[in-house]
Amino acid sequence: MKQGLGFLESYSFAVITGASSGIGLQYARRLIELKPELVIFNLSRSKADDLWEGLPVEHRQTDLSSPAELDEALQWLQSKCAGAAPGKMLLINNSGFGSYGRFPARSIERQLDMVEVNIAAPVNITAHLLPELRRRGGAIVNVCSLAAFQPTPYMATYGASKSFMLNWSLALGQELREDGVVVQALCPGPTQSQFFKNAGFASPPGNRIGKGSSAAEVVEASISGLRAHRSLVIPGFANHLTRFLGSVLPLEIRARAAEFVLRKLRLETYLKHP
Ligand SMILES: NC(=O)c1ccc[n+]([C@@H]2O[C@H](COP(=O)([O-])OP(=O)(O)OC[C@H]3O[C@@H](n4cnc5c(N)ncnc54)[C@H](OP(=O)(O)O)[C@@H]3O)[C@@H](O)[C@H]2O)c1
DSSP states (O other), X not given: XXXXXXXXXXXXXXXXXXXXXXXXXXXXXXXXXXXXXXXXXXXXXXXXXXXXXXXXXXXEEOOTTOHHHHHHHHHHHHHHHHHSOSSEEEXXXXXXXXXXXXXXXXXXXXXXXXXXXXXXXXXXXXXXXXXXXXHHOEEEEEEOOGGGGSOOTTSHHHHHHHHHHHHHHHHHHHHTGGGTEEEEEEOOOSBSSXXXXXXXXXXXXXXXHOSOBOHHHHHHHHHHHHHTTOSEEOOSHHHHHHHHHHHTSOHHHHHHHHHHHHHHHHHHHGGGOO
């Protein structure tokens, strides 16, 4: 489907982290639907050959919580980017996970891995690919979260990692304005993917907060945002409203309200993951 190619016309490749599942996988599928010639370089632990069937994905198995593996992957990425066909590049820092429960939910190792994957890896990848991004022009999408706008008790490190990514993205976007590189902070609300299962929820908290968005809706909002050079994208009206209502309250009240909501989810699901 060529309809809506728009901004992608001048792009030759995309670098994605976590194209093996959920939002990252949907991003890969949609980009190729819009521009079949685009090449995708992916970093994630698992391969998704069956899901990538027909997609031009070059995969490098990488655990982003391992600085040594990331260093090797960065060299691979830099040579792939340098050798790619002329054109702009799109970097999508998407890999991420949460962990639900009282800090340090599950283990301190898991919390520190979260900091590596959700914060250190995107900062490192962006820094290493920035010269190529400046040379070619293009865009960065950092997948943050609605959780970025307030403290998130029982997912304390996760919410804080997303706040970091939100503020970092908006600041970086200002720095890169003159270089022709657009930076988008993508802040989805609850989205259908493996996220909740991996975070330790027995079931997605769908009954309480609605079905959530599909990964396709999130990606569509992000792509529209790229077309319009938007630096902050919050997919879905309900999520906009949540963010707006939250923003009128002092931060410490937002923390209390979030504790109330997230504790309730905990009662519903925590027993299976004490
Ligand atoms: N779903 C939601 O409700 C929601 C809401 C707001 C924001 N987000 C954010 O959206 C992003 C994508 O999540 P999703 O919803 O699509 O969940 P998902 O289906 O669980 O996908 C997560 C992706 O991150 C990758 N990943 C996780 N740990 C990794 C590691 N150590 N090294 C390399 N890659 C790793 C996974 O790949 P491998 O397992 O193959 O390594 C997978 O492709 C995350 O940053 C998440 O925080 C999700």
